[in-house]
Amino acid sequence: MLSPRHPLLIVAKCVAGLLVLAASSLPASAQRVPSAFVEHFFGAVHLGASDMHYADDVGVRWSRNGVRWHAHQSAPDTAYDFTTSDRLFESARAHKVRVMPVLSNLPAWASTKDDTSAVSVRHYPPTEKAISAWKDYVEAIVERHPEANYIEIWNEPNIDWFLNADTNYKAYVDRLLIPAAKVIHEHGRKVVAPSYTLEWPMDIWPPEERPARHQRNAASAIKDLDRWLHYHNAWKHIDIVSVHYGKGDVVPHSMPYGTSMMPVYEHLYQNWIRPGRIEGVWNTEAGLTATEAGTAGFVALEPWEQPPYAQWVPRYTLPILHWALRHGWRTRDQYKVFWYHIAQKTPSEEGMLRRTNLLATGADSHRVSRVGRALKTVSTLVTSADSVGPYGGRVTVGFGLNDTPQAANHFPPVRFPTYPFRVGERILVAAWLDRPGIEFGGQGQSGIEVRVEGLRADRAYTVERIDYVSGARSLLAKAKRPSGETLRLNVPRTGDPILYLMVSPTAAE
Known part of the structure; x- marks a missing residue:
């Protein structure tokens, strides 16, 4: 199998980029896609092995799952224990769900953090010595799970509790992205990165304090994303750009925090996808509820981000889908949105992420929530014919x-x-x-x-x-x-x- 960076495939990618340029001149109404494209547009986060049978109930074809190094190799030079990931992929295969693994979380022995007893040790970049071990782990995952055609590298490395480094984009690109991407591409798979969260776009890092959402958020995110992609030509190692929590509701509001994040998508298309540098953009986490953390300045909610929570589903997904249908959608996996997330672990678990769960947790079982039913309704409606377009x-x-x-x-x-x-x-x-x-x-x-x-x-x-x-x-x-x-x-x-x-x-x- 040819590597995606093989010269012949690079030429093919450039030709594909020219075709996208030509296609973008077509009237928007003429750009229809097969309904299979849209069926695969919808995904969910954290569908565990025991939850895969809910995929059809909530209208998704994909699951984004953390595959964590520390859980597979607790000590250096020891055999990997792939029990959990094997169970995950076996269940996904049985229920015809495609899994995109997110490779993250270092074992303590590979981390640059001195205090190896702290949980946060997993969220530091690897030491220079451990980079080769990181590459070995990535190769082991790729070889173990050949059905994982798309692999995301790390989770939200632009915020410090997921990647704590002096300069996050440099540590991410040099120590995590490029080493892993080379292995993934050598096996003919595709890289999804950098899993950049748009909730707190930064012009500088690290920040002294996190800003609330403001009208310059889109511009800040665009500037910072470009820095991540340009640094050491990181974009050459990425097939799909992944972002988190880009608000789908594109109509700007007059309130101070009301701002459309769709310009981020437009910028990525015009500057990275349309010229053929990047194949597509995926929102690999959408649907965050953060009302409990609002007083801490974690997330500034939009005016519509309030009960009933089921309304968040169309408002987060349909504007992005409508945009995608107008922007040269030429391959099935070019555009996607993954809903965060499936369910909390236990009925008593509280926290900021529970109200938009796709499943409601009962005393001893799950059931599809109103949010999950709303996502099923959306995906059913837009795929109820052979083709879909604006x-x-x-x-x-x-x-x-x-x-x-x-x-x-x-x-x-x-x-x-x-x-x-x-x-x-x-x-x-x-x-x-x-x-x-x-x-x-x-x-x-x-x-x-x-x-x-x-x-x-x-x-x-x-x-x-x-x-x-x-x-x-x-x-x-x-x-x-x-x-x-x-x-x-x-x-x-x-x-x-x-x-x-x-x-x-x-x-x-």
Whole structure:
């Protein structure tokens, strides 16, 4: 098998980059992908060996799992114990789940930290002497688990409790990334890195204190990510750029912490993916709930990051999916989002990460939570036909869309963030029915106004409303004809913050 860095494959990669450039000039509405691409867009974090059978229940095809060196080799020059990873991959194989291992956590004997009794010893870079042992471990994992085609190197090395070094990006690239990537590529596998968390983008490291989310976050993340990728040409050792917690809701809010992180995706595409340097971008952790740690400045929540937690699923995933469909999606594994995470270990376990779990933990078993059901509904809806793409026509959801202003102080139309998809011959509309500072319940409207433009005048359309958690459907209109090419609807309001509509054409007349 040729190494991904073999000259012939480098030429092929450059040609692929040119094809992506050409494809990006196509109208967005023409860029459809097979539904299999989108099925593999959805993943989850920490599906353990005993949880793999839940993958279909929550609508994911991939699992991101920590594979930790310290758990496999407690002393130098001893045999590896792969009992846990063997069990993980065997279960994944049985349930047709693809595992992306995250290689991390050094054994104490390989760490640069002097106090080897501290738990944090695992989160330091290896000593110069231990780098060769790190490479040996990576090779052992690659050879042990040939089905692991994509391997992520370390977890969130840009924050100090996962990698504690004088200069994190230098220690990561020189001591962890490049040594491991060379081994992975020699075996024909692909590298996912640097697992960079966007919650705290930095212009300098280490910081004296962590900043709250602010309007310059995207710019700071872009600048810092570029530094990581350029240092010692780290990008040449990376196939897929991985980031964490890039907010999916792309509409900037007026509040101080409200900011879209989608410019990070756009920058990665225009400067790294489109020129053929990097193949794609994966968000390998999305869905963090950090309300318990908010007073410590851990995470600044967006206005919509509040109960009901199931609303986080479409708001984190669908804007990224909509973006991906418009940005040269040419291979199945080019774009992905992994939900964090499957479940806490025990019913009594508390903490910042439990409210967006895909499973709810009972006294002696798990069950799919409302968040898990919402993810299943999303993945089912966007893969319910052979092909998926962004809808090329204009879709508007809001209030007062058809009003004629009667005075200078007339309340202007309210338009909600809306993402339309072409699923086969149907149109899936997803809209967020809130906006900070606007109480839509007091507008005196009998319902939510919807306009779908660009339809065929010789068709009638059926419209169904779909519950964003359960996927249950209710008929809103049967064989309704558009006026010209525009279909106008008045949708009854409910207390749900998310609106899903499926617009299906009837037979041509």
